[in-house]
Amino acid sequence: MDIFKKQESKVRSYSNNFPVVFSSAKGCWLYTKDGERYLDFLAGAGSLNYGHNNAVFKQALLDYIDADGITHGLDMHSEAKAEFLSALNTHILKPRDLDYKVQFTGPTGTNAVEAAMKLARKVTGRSNIVTFTNGFHGCTAGALAATGNQHHRGxxxxxxxxxxxIPYEGYAGIDSLALFETMLTDNSSGLDKPAAVLLEVVQGEGGLNAASDKWLQQLEKxxxxxxxxxIVDDIQAGCGRTGTFFSFEPSGIKPDIVTLSKSLSGYGLPMAxxxxxxxxDKWLPGEHNGTFRGNNHAFVTATQAIENYWANDEFEQHIKARAEQVSKAIQRTxxxxxxxFVRSKGRGMMQGxxxxNGDMASDISKACYENGMIIETAGPxxxxxxxFCPLTISESELEQGLHIFEQAVDSVAEKLTRKAS
Known part of the structure; x- marks a missing residue:
C-alpha cells in the first residue's frame, strides 16, 4: 500500500473506502493476490454491466490483437468501427425505431456531454442549457456546470x-414542469430560452431518483x-442498467441527442x-476533436456485447428477474x-x-466490505x-450479495440500538 500513499494524488476516492490491492477479476468477483475475493456490487460505477473479463469479449479482443488489428486510428475508417456501427444500427437503433447519427467523441462520458451541449448551442444559436437538481454529468467545466453536486462543483x-x-421530478414536492413551462412564457422569469434540456432518466450519483414516464413525456412535449x-445522458443508466438498453425506452420518448459511455464498450475499455x-449533424470536420476518439479495441468488444446480449430479449428477461430479486431484498429490509430507512429508489438493476442519513449508509457499506462485498453510496x-452489480450476475451470486447486505444492516441496526440504550 505504501506506493499508493507515496505516489498517488489525494484525489483518489474509491480506494479510500476499499483499501485493498486487487490483482484479478472475473464475472462479478474481484480477487487479491492472497486469494481473498470480493463480490463486486460497484461494477466500475456502471462500466462493467457484462462483468469482469467476459470470456466472449476477451477472446474476440485477443484474436483481434493477435491479428495486428488497428488499435489507434483517430477518426479514420476501420473494419472494427464499421462492424460496431452495423451492430448498433441492426440490433439497437432499428428495432427501437430510432434514427441517429453516431459521433465518436473522446473516450470519457464527460467528453460526450461536452459535445452534446456544444452541438445543441451550435444548432439552435442559443447558449443556455437547462439542467436538473441532483444531476451529475461529469467533471470537465461544461459538464460540471450542468452538475448539481457542490462537492464536485467546488x-x-x-x-x-x-x-x-430547475427541480427534478419529486424535488421538494415542486411541480417542476409547470414551473418550467411558466418560466418559458413569462418575460420576467429571468430564464433565457434554452438551447436544450439535459437530464438523466435515473439519476445515478444524485441518489437513484427515477423520472416517471408521464413526467418524461410531458417534458418532451x-x-x-x-x-x-x-438531451438524455444515458452514460450510467444506459446499456441495460435500468432493464432496457436505453433508460428512456419505457416512456416512448425519442430524445434529440443521447450520450453513451461506461458499459458501451462492454469490457470496461474507454469509449463514448x-x-x-x-x-x-451540423458539425464542421474536426470541430469537436480528440486524439482518442477511435478506440478500435473498444469497438471490437462493443460489437460483441451488442451481438451476444441484445440480438433478442433473453438478456432483458434476465435483468428483469435479477431486478425483482433486488427489489424483494430491499422491501424485506x-x-x-x-x-x-426512508424508501427504495431507482429501477431495474439501478436500485438502492x-x-x-449518510453515516448509516457508510456504516452499511463498510460492514459489507468487511464481509467480502464492494458496494458504494450515492445521493446528496x-x-x-x-x-450496482454486473447485469450478468447469477441468481445465486446475487442472493449471496444480498445476504451480505442484510447481515450488514442487522449489525448496524444492533449497534444503533446499543448506542440508543
Missing amino acids: GNGAPLNGTAR ICRDNDILM VVLLKPEL LRRYPSL IECQ DDEVVKF
Whole structure:
C-alpha cells in the first residue's frame, strides 16, 4: 500500500473506502493476490454491466490483437468501427425505431456531454442549457456546470456558466414542469430560452431518483412546443442498467441527442459516443476533436456485447428477474427496519435503499466490505446504498450479495440500538 500513499494524488476516492490491492477479476468477483475475493456490487460505477473479463469479449479482443488489428486510428475508417456501427444500427437503433447519427467523441462520458451541449448551442444559436437538481454529468467545466453536486462543483476553481437549474421530478414536492413551462412564457422569469434540456432518466450519483414516464413525456412535449432540444445522458443508466438498453425506452420518448459511455464498450475499455438526430449533424470536420476518439479495441468488444446480449430479449428477461430479486431484498429490509430507512429508489438493476442519513449508509457499506462485498453510496449526502452489480450476475451470486447486505444492516441496526440504550 505504501506506493499508493507515496505516489498517488489525494484525489483518489474509491480506494479510500476499499483499501485493498486487487490483482484479478472475473464475472462479478474481484480477487487479491492472497486469494481473498470480493463480490463486486460497484461494477466500475456502471462500466462493467457484462462483468469482469467476459470470456466472449476477451477472446474476440485477443484474436483481434493477435491479428495486428488497428488499435489507434483517430477518426479514420476501420473494419472494427464499421462492424460496431452495423451492430448498433441492426440490433439497437432499428428495432427501437430510432434514427441517429453516431459521433465518436473522446473516450470519457464527460467528453460526450461536452459535445452534446456544444452541438445543441451550435444548432439552435442559443447558449443556455437547462439542467436538473441532483444531476451529475461529469467533471470537465461544461459538464460540471450542468452538475448539481457542490462537492464536485467546488473543485472547479472558477465560475461555472451557461446553465440554469430547475427541480427534478419529486424535488421538494415542486411541480417542476409547470414551473418550467411558466418560466418559458413569462418575460420576467429571468430564464433565457434554452438551447436544450439535459437530464438523466435515473439519476445515478444524485441518489437513484427515477423520472416517471408521464413526467418524461410531458417534458418532451414542452421541448417540442418551444423548439428546445432534449438531451438524455444515458452514460450510467444506459446499456441495460435500468432493464432496457436505453433508460428512456419505457416512456416512448425519442430524445434529440443521447450520450453513451461506461458499459458501451462492454469490457470496461474507454469509449463514448453521442447519438444525434440526422438533421442536427451540423458539425464542421474536426470541430469537436480528440486524439482518442477511435478506440478500435473498444469497438471490437462493443460489437460483441451488442451481438451476444441484445440480438433478442433473453438478456432483458434476465435483468428483469435479477431486478425483482433486488427489489424483494430491499422491501424485506424496509419492513424489518422502518425507522432506519426512508424508501427504495431507482429501477431495474439501478436500485438502492435510502437510509436516514449518510453515516448509516457508510456504516452499511463498510460492514459489507468487511464481509467480502464492494458496494458504494450515492445521493446528496451519500445516504443511498446503491446496488450496482454486473447485469450478468447469477441468481445465486446475487442472493449471496444480498445476504451480505442484510447481515450488514442487522449489525448496524444492533449497534444503533446499543448506542440508543
